[in-house]
Amino acid sequence: MLLHGKAGLLTRRQVVAAGALGGAGLAIGCATGKRGTWEFLSQGQAQTLATICDQIVPADEFPSASQAGVLNYIDRQLIRHYRRHQDVYRDGLEKTQAMSRTRFGQNLNSLSEQQQFEIVSDLSQQERHFFELVRSHTLEGYYGSPRHGGNRDAVSWRMLGLDEPPVLGRAQYNLKRGSPS
Amino acid sequence: MKRVNVVVVGAGAAGGIVAKELSVAGLSVVLLERGKWYTANDCRKDDLRNQRTTVLGNAFGPEDEGNPRVWVDARGEGHTVLPSEGAYQNDAACVGGGTLSYGAQAWRYLPQDFRMRSTYGAPAGSSLEDWPISYDDLEPFYEKAEYEIGISGDYSGTPFHGPRKRPLPMPPLPPGREFGILEPAAKRLGLHPFHIPMARNSVPYNGRGPCMRCRWCVGFACEVDAKNGSQNTVIPIALLTGNCEVRTECMVKEILTDERGRARGVAYFDERGHLQQQLSDLVIVSGCATETARLLLNSRSRLFPGGLGNRYDQVGRNLQGHHYTGAVGYFDFETYDDVGPGATIAISDYNHGTPGLCGGGMLANEFIRLPIHMVDRLPANTPRWGLGHKQGMRAWHKRSIQIFGPTQQIPTAEGRVTLDPSVKDKWGLPVARVSGNVHPHTFEIGEVQARRAEAWLKEAGAIHTSVMAGKPELVSAGQHQAGTCRMGNDPKASVVNSNCQIHDVDNVFVIDSSVHVTNGGFNPALTIMAIAYFASDALVKNWKGTGFRS
Numbered sequence: 001m002l003l004h005g006k007a008g009l010l011t012r013r014q015v016v017a018a019g020a021l022g023g024a025g026l027a028i029g030c031a032t033g034k035r036g037t038w039e040f041l042s043q044g045q046a047q048t049l050a051t052i053c054d055q056i057v058p059a060d061e062f063p064s065a066s067q068a069g070v071l072n073y074i075d076r077q078l079i080r081h082y083r084r085h086q087d088v089y090r091d092g093l094e095k096t097q098a099m100s101r102t103r104f105g106q107n108l109n110s111l112s113e114q115q116q117f118e119i120v121s122d123l124s125q126q127e128r129h130f131f132e133l134v135r136s137h138t139l140e141g142y143y144g145s146p147r148h149g150g151n152r153d154a155v156s157w158r159m160l161g162l163d164e165p166p167v168l169g170r171a172q173y174n175l176k177r178g179s180p181s
Numbered sequence: 182m183k184r185v186n187v188v189v190v191g192a193g194a195a196g197g198i199v200a201k202e203l204s205v206a207g208l209s210v211v212l213l214e215r216g217k218w219y220t221a222n223d224c225r226k227d228d229l230r231n232q233r234t235t236v237l238g239n240a241f242g243p244e245d246e247g248n249p250r251v252w253v254d255a256r257g258e259g260h261t262v263l264p265s266e267g268a269y270q271n272d273a274a275c276v277g278g279g280t281l282s283y284g285a286q287a288w289r290y291l292p293q294d295f296r297m298r299s300t301y302g303a304p305a306g307s308s309l310e311d312w313p314i315s316y317d318d319l320e321p322f323y324e325k326a327e328y329e330i331g332i333s334g335d336y337s338g339t340p341f342h343g344p345r346k347r348p349l350p351m352p353p354l355p356p357g358r359e360f361g362i363l364e365p366a367a368k369r370l371g372l373h374p375f376h377i378p379m380a381r382n383s384v385p386y387n388g389r390g391p392c393m394r395c396r397w398c399v400g401f402a403c404e405v406d407a408k409n410g411s412q413n414t415v416i417p418i419a420l421l422t423g424n425c426e427v428r429t430e431c432m433v434k435e436i437l438t439d440e441r442g443r444a445r446g447v448a449y450f451d452e453r454g455h456l457q458q459q460l461s462d463l464v465i466v467s468g469c470a471t472e473t474a475r476l477l478l479n480s481r482s483r484l485f486p487g488g489l490g491n492r493y494d495q496v497g498r499n500l501q502g503h504h505y506t507g508a509v510g511y512f513d514f515e516t517y518d519d520v521g522p523g524a525t526i527a528i529s530d531y532n533h534g535t536p537g538l539c540g541g542g543m544l545a546n547e548f549i550r551l552p553i554h555m556v557d558r559l560p561a562n563t564p565r566w567g568l569g570h571k572q573g574m575r576a577w578h579k580r581s582i583q584i585f586g587p588t589q590q591i592p593t594a595e596g597r598v599t600l601d602p603s604v605k606d607k608w609g610l611p612v613a614r615v616s617g618n619v620h621p622h623t624f625e626i627g628e629v630q631a632r633r634a635e636a637w638l639k640e641a642g643a644i645h646t647s648v649m650a651g652k653p654e655l656v657s658a659g660q661h662q663a664g665t666c667r668m669g670n671d672p673k674a675s676v677v678n679s680n681c682q683i684h685d686v687d688n689v690f691v692i693d694s695s696v697h698v699t700n701g702g703f704n705p706a707l708t709i710m711a712i713a714y715f716a717s718d719a720l721v722k723n724w725k726g727t728g729f730r731s
Contacts, residue, residue, distance in 0.1 A: 143552040144229040
């Protein structure tokens with residue numbers, strides 16, 4: 001199951017390399033599931049989810065969740081290990097848009113950054129189960145292994161200052177002079 | 182299928198040793214394991230799918246499909262749970278069992294750990310009891326385990342250990358940065374820090390090389406095979422004797438008994454799901470506390486209507502593990518050196534001897550952390566999401582130290598494994614139903630231990646700390662699960678005698694953590710191994726040809 005889309009990974013990397021300065025709009029453009037669409041999410045759901053994920057891990061000098069491929073991770077797992085959460089995602093994304101329309105009269109993606117933050121804050125209070133799932137899955141996608149489609153090019157590990165690829169074995173001691181070992 | 186002398190059910194820490202000891206002694210052995218046989222090549226380094234972080238499943242079993250359990254919450258409501266969910270309280274299902282992917286701390290329990298009731302008295306409502314055997318009985322077998330499995334470490338820094346005849350066979354790994362920070366702090370507090378004993382090669386040993394000190398340690402199969410479990414030590418020896426056959430992906434359905442009430446073998450589902458019988462002179466159950474109890478309870482017959490060994494309703498009771506508590510310290514300098522296994526320093530000053538507390542536990546620094554381990558371990562005032570969380574990850578991932586320890590649990594008879602009346606696994610067998618909890622005094626001890634961890638971190642220079650001491654709504658009995666087939670002299674209050682032989686049935690043995698009367702304040706693997714050597718020794722001495730008479 002983990003070997004899924006090896007060629008796809010390469011494609012994504014190329015896309016990122018080509019559009020690294022493209023900003024948030026990049027997120028959706030990165031979808032490289034089968035036939036160029038998401039495996040579980042609709043395009044609309046993906047946009048809503050990307051907005052929520054990017055509130056959980058926003059962009060600063062390092063990429064946001066969606067820029068790092070978190071949507072790839074969640075979308076893949078929703079037809080694999082997280083199949084049991086499909087309904088929660090469907091309902092939750094719908095309710096998010098409903099909240100956005102009720103409160104601001106517009107779709108989530110048309111709101112300002114601050115308004116999006118407010119909606120996601122409300123979500124974290126009123127739709128706890130859905131929000132906690134998205135939060136966990138976003139952090140998994142962002143900080144977990146790149147092999148699952150998130151943490152593209154191990155960007156979060158680099159952000160934390162971890163060697164990537166890791167330095168192993170003897171070389172480690174020779175490289176880090178002054179360490180107690 | 183050819184009749185053999187011994188069927189061993191479960192190829193984990195204990196089952197592997199029993200298979201090796203008996204096959205070396207000349208008995209014919211079939212070792213049945215419900216999981217697969219993984220090797221160093223299966224390390225995979227998958228942060229989200231291993232035995233510690235299981236959000237995408239257990240890397241080394243059981244699979245989420247077809248292996249449910251039922252967890253009963255404090256209100257008495259049952260919940261069907263999957264192996265990758267916390268409440269399942271999983272232990273790996275594979276050749277090697279937990280020892281393929283464990284952190285590999287290899288502790289001896291202390292002499293007092295075998296005398297908990299005599300030392301403290303049993304708190305009301307608890308089932309705290311003494312073991313029928315002592316530390317001294319086990320000492321030679323601890324030593325045998327340390328040398329045959331291969332343990333590195335150094336006890337010389339602490340007076341808090343039982344008498345030992347030989348030092349550990351391997352020196353400890355060179356200390357990491359956290360050791361350098363924590364050791365002087367512990368000494369300033371008057372404590373006795375020392376190197377954690379580990380079933381991990383620090384130098385070449387047993388034909389395999391030493392640890393390369395990578396980031397993917399606890400929860401993973403070791404990429405360079407430097408971590409010592411039954412799968413790369415004793416089980417290969419068992420196979421080399423020519424007397425042992427390992428059958429993987431075989432799920433035992435029940436222990437078969439004859440009309441006189443003696444076991445005649447087991448019925449099991451093979452890797453294709455076909456029902457098979459393996460007849461034998463002896464049956465040894467080494468399935469770990471939850472699954473061992475389940476198998477005995479599932480082995481019902483006319484003579485044993487409540488399950489094998491369960492005449493007095495003792496099988497499955499006294500479930501225990503460890504109550505992990507501790508603290509995270511945050512520093513204004515880098516503590517992270519990216520050198521595994523990370524856990525290097527411990528104290529056992531607090532295992533016993535605090536007035537008012539029935540025991541305590543060891544405290545040690547945590548294994549090397551992966552970023553995913555840090556997302557919920559940031560300082561208390563850090564936002565749980567948003568830019569603040571991201572900045573918190575950047576600020577603290579490399580500038581924190583975690584100290585945790587396994588508080589010895591005070592067991593109760595109500596913390597137990599039974600069979601669920603309706604939920605079945607993929608073979609159609611009733612699944613384990615886990616209910617009850619340990620004695621609440623456990624949580625008081627855990628709270629004190631967490632404060633002690635915090636004090637150590639503060640002494641080491643932590644500028645913030647988070648204390649982590651919860652009151653779980655279940656017996657914390659995952660990888661450290663124990664106690665469900667208590668060892669004892671009274672058949673009405675225990676399941677096996679001090680040779681691990683079921684009181685009721687003289688040719689069925691339970692040899693694994695199920696027999697632990699209490700579970701010490703340490704990781705249990707080495708004690709499980711010592712008991713396996715101890716029980717195998719008694720068994721071989723009592724073996725008479727094709728029969729067994731004790």
